[in-house]
Amino acid sequence: MKTESKMRSDKQKIRGWYMLIPLFVTLMLAGCSGSTGAQGMSEDGRLLVTATTGMIADAAKEIGGEYVEVTTLMGPGVDPHLFKASQGDIRKLDRAAVVFYGGLHLEGNMERVLEKMAAQKTVVAVTDNMPRERLLSAESESDEFDPHVWFDVNLWMSAAETVRNTLIAKDPANADAYREQGARYLQELQELDEYVRGRMLEIPAEGRVLVTAHDAFGYFGRAYDVEVVGLQGISTAAEFGARDVSRLRDYLVERNIKAVFVESSMPARSMEAIVAGAAQRGHEVRIGGELFSDAMGESGTPEGTYSGMIRHNVDTIAEALK
Template identity: 85%
Template sequence: MEARKTKIGAWTALLPLLLLAAVLAGCSGSGSAQGVSEDGKLLVTATTGMIADAAKEIGGEHVEVTTLMGPGVDPHLFKASQGDIRKLDRAAVIFYGGLHLEGNMERVLEKIAAQKTVVAVTDGMPRERLIAGAEESEEFDPHVWFDVDLWKSAAETVTDTLIQKDPSNAEAYREQGERYLNELGQLDAYVRERMLEIPEKGRVLVTAHDAFGYFGRAYGVEVVGLQGISTAAEFGARDVSALRDYLVERNIKAVFVESSLPARSMEAIVAGAARQGHEVKIGGELFSDAMGEPGTPEGTYIGMIRHNADTIAEALK
């Protein structure tokens, strides 16, 4: 009986994905399915803001980019709506993160790839530069954008894809891609400089989930998360107690909340440390799995990374 319930539960979880795939298959060839806007721009849909921002920077005036997951949205738990289905259907190119960042939605994206250009921006990244996932369900940590130098590979993948899909504007894509890579190089240097302002002993980044592994490896920061790599993983009282004790033992003075996750878990840890006579403050809000609001500096990839580096440096130095 228990096995039967498990099977029913699995089918229930897959039902939205199957419906999404069916709707997309039925929609192909309708409306904007040719993937070009009324003013002749290539229609691009990206799952996350970080990927969408790269497509906008590299595509420039020749593309119209739509984002599925806006500010504050957790990609690990994202469920596509009817509106998201239309965004996927009308696109000529779909970019996604891969490495299980988008959870079960990746299976649908892989099916759509039989009908149109669907590209995981992590596909071209050297596997030796990826961090192994902590959970059995994940082969690699998907939060690659926190190593700015590694994120250059994603930008190169976006550039190559746009050139292949729209060769008439290839020169513009190459030029804009090179400009963006140069800006990423400057950003990488900026983050390194800011982390060096923190005394080596104090370079400990404590966050709600383990999203900053690439950041820690690239910039010499020890990273500790309450939850695992995916926020779909559960955490309990034992995890909270262990992290609280870690803060007390290491005399850590600041922890950080994330824009795409509730702050209450970290607030509970701060309160628990206070009950043991150790004062810990919330050092600020970091952007992890989603960028800030459009029109703000944090609403771009470069602005988001600079914000994080500044927030960490000011709280820990």
């Protein structure tokens, strides 16, 4: 007999496939449209690049520079686990010469569509070349690895290298520029990694506990020696229940945790319920701040870049836990 969680998982998969039917149809029509966008170049001669998430788009912009025009499918506050592509998104994919996505099931059922598109154009998962021994296991049978790799800055450098190599292969005329801009971006990431390590060392080891809405910070915890606890699992597609709330509330009380964090791409009410539950047990916990997990901040702000997002998170965590 199937358990309740298994039945819920099966229903979610079936519903996800039904939701993909319009997407497949739209892609087939777009592929037969013969639009000028299929050439993959902008009117001013730049390579058209579409990236699923802001973190990937940032790498493409920094490495591609003036030679690329980058479009992002998922903006600030968008949860990639639950993202549903619109017809406008399909047009962005159709006109691009290169499509970058996260892979490792970050984009959910949409990943199958992207894999099919690879037969017609350059579609690359930026995690493809990451050493598998450096990837963390996911909690479900369908997800082999945790996709939140960008929280280990050193590991994310591999994604940047994949972006650089793809652009060089696709646009060899500007290869020297991609190499130069790629080297500069990788140096920036190296310095960022050192910054994160330094800030985390400001927190006493026993207080280095990060409690968030969902388990997106596993790579961060491993890389920077931080214990990470999430209310939900790796994917937000799975719902949390009363047992999860009670478990986390009791953990906060037992460990005397003073601060928890909300996420920009998820409702704050789940963590607010945890705080209220701990208060009923006589333990005061506060919201330590908002972190960016699956999406970056608004364009034009420091948090709207990968480096700025990471620095914001690290500074918020350090100040709340010190």
